[in-house]
Amino acid sequence: MHIPRFFKHIDILIAAIAGFYIIQLFTAYSGVGISPDSIMYASTAESIYKHGNLITFNGTPLVFFPVFYPAFLSLSFLFGVNAVQAGPVINGLLFAVTIFLCGWILNRIKPAYILYKWAILIIIILSPALLEIFTYLWSETLFILLIMLFVVTLKQYLDKPVLKWLLLSAIVAALCCLTRYAGLVVIATGGLLILINRALPFSKRITHTLTFGFAGVLPLAVNILINSLSTGLATGTRKPSVTSFSENLYYFGTVICDWLGLNETARPYGPALSVFIIIALIAGFVFLAIKGIINNYQIICAAFAIIYSLFILIIATVSRFEQLSSRLLSPMFIPMLIGCTFWVPTVLARIKSPQRVWVSIVTILIMSGFLYNYILIDLKRYDDEFEYGVPGYTDDDWNKSEFVSFLKKHTHQYKSGLPVYSDADEAVYFFTGMQAKLVPHRYFTDDVKKFSQNKHYYLIWFNAMANPELIGLDDIRKQHQLKKLYEFEDGVVYEVWGK
Structure with a gap:
């Protein structure tokens, strides 16, 4: 019997609605969390709508961040509210669309395994790392969605390497760059996969890579040129880093431990765990690339997670900014999750039925323990924020x-x-x-x-x-x-x- 397409996606639609609702729960007390960055975005959004310029609250042009997120937030004024007031709905919708895109991707991972899809969606919905991001007025909310949209468009290109999908992928990559400067990782990911796509002659791969790179980087180059002309600074004032690579690797490791729901006793092992994960991702990527299997979602996610990890570690060692945190690493959470677990459906599919049941039960028990830790963290945070507000300029320390x-x-x-x-x-x-x-x-x-x-x-x-x-x-x-x-x-x- 033919099943309507709507019903094939009903579970991911439910997951998306759940994601929207949970953001409303966490922001119900006093709205989205507001940090100094949030005020920079919101004030620029107001300037865009009211004056058609990029002037921030301190009277200077926006240069420390690209322009797309404030421009996106300025749309809230069309509905009679400012970006801060609209924050809970904006973030809820961004989280819901992100979840739906992830579900859409998981529906197309072969072999299909519904329990795997549900487990990944539940992890995304309950992830303390993502819930933190999507309860603040931060550009990572839009950036994460655009990354998943890029995964979808690039997969379409790798399946059918025609100009339409190449340019669509480049447009999404360009929006990533205009949302966060780290969007250059998206350009690098796309360029690498286009270049090693053996479905095309080498000369055409070179042409497509250059076309993709030029189209993806051009809007950011214009943004940076305008910054330089208006302030003399391309991306704001940047100072040399004061943290070594080993220190940054340690901070990176503590974030990975937090993502896994591990307590503080595991943090000394965080760097080793991080190195293991990155090496495992690289090994999996190289294995699939050698076999010529690059037109799947898993390898795109793995490639992004690898490049983003290395980019953040290197840039934090060269340039000075805040200590590596879950916020800075959050864009790679979903790609790393998919990249590290894509083998699960394949392994389960190869196990014979009687043994598969037991292996599935063990896998579910492990996942349940993992999710149990997430739920405890979320409940503790909800208990605090229900009575106090999301930490930042909208919590009770400031309200009262x-x-x-x-x-x-x-x-x-x-x-x-x-x-x-x-x-x-x-x-x-x-x-x-x-x-x-x-x-x-x-x-x-x-x-x-x-x-x-x-x-x-x-x-x-x-x-x-x-x-x-x-x-x-x-x-x-x-x-x-x-x-x-x-x-x-x-x-x-x-x-x-x-x-």
Whole structure:
């Protein structure tokens, strides 16, 4: 009997709806989590909609991030709400579509094994790593969806290496690059697989690789050129890394341990586990590539996970940014999950029926233990966020802050013409709509020297921030005289004069 296509996908539709609903649960108290990056995105989205430019909350053009995510968020204004207000629905929809795409991919992995598909979908839905990402207003939400869409379009190209699918893959890759600079990994993944696709003559492979690379990178190149012309900086101010490769590998390993639901006692083994996983992925990729089996979803996912892992480890060793975290590695979670487990249906299919039942039971028990840890982590997080809010500028530390309440009510207390500085300029903007300047990073000596030349200004200081990379109050007191105007438990407003 013919089964309508809708019913063939009913299980992944249910999974997608569940994903949307769980994001609404986690953000029900006070909306999506808001970090400094989130405010950068949201303010740029507002500028795009209202003024047609890329000016951020601090009055400078957006250069530290590419343009597509803020442009995407600006669509929320068409529905009468800003990006922060629309955040729960936006993230819920992005998570739902990501889950549906994953289910669509899993439906086409051969041999088909429904329990494997359901297990992977449940892991994605309950993954603490992904739930963290999709409860914040972060560009990784869109980036992860685009990566899975790229996997789909590239698979179509590898099946039918025609210009249509090549260009569609390049367009999706370009959007990845315009969402996060790490989207270059998508270009590298596509270029590698196109180049080793033996279904085409070598000359045509070269042509297709160059076409894909040019079309994929061109929009990002334009974005970077505009950045350079408007600010003199291609991708913002970048400093050399202060962490070694071995340190970054350790941080990478702790994230992998967290993803596996392991406790802190496993963290010393994290680097070795990470190396093992990367080597296993490389071995599997090389094995399939040698056999000429590259037109499947598994090898695309494995290739992306390998290249992204190496890219992050290398770039973190060369360039300075935040410590490697689950957020930074999250784009490879789903590809690594599929890349590391694709052999399960094949092995189960080759086992004879009586033994297959027992092997399946053992596999299910192992997976159940794995998911049990996930559920415990999710329940603990939900319990906290149901009463407190997603950590960040929308949680109760900020919602119920007397200092924040004061700042909201007294936005006109500052003398005209005097600059306002803060150790959290994004917080000043988010809560008051005022534009403040960030006190300089202590490592940018030219900025520190320029700041010390200020003769008269206001300083809004949030005690809870305590960012060691910024100059502190003790540093400021060495150069300036500070007078407390208003003091609260969690912050102070100073009027400052040069000595």
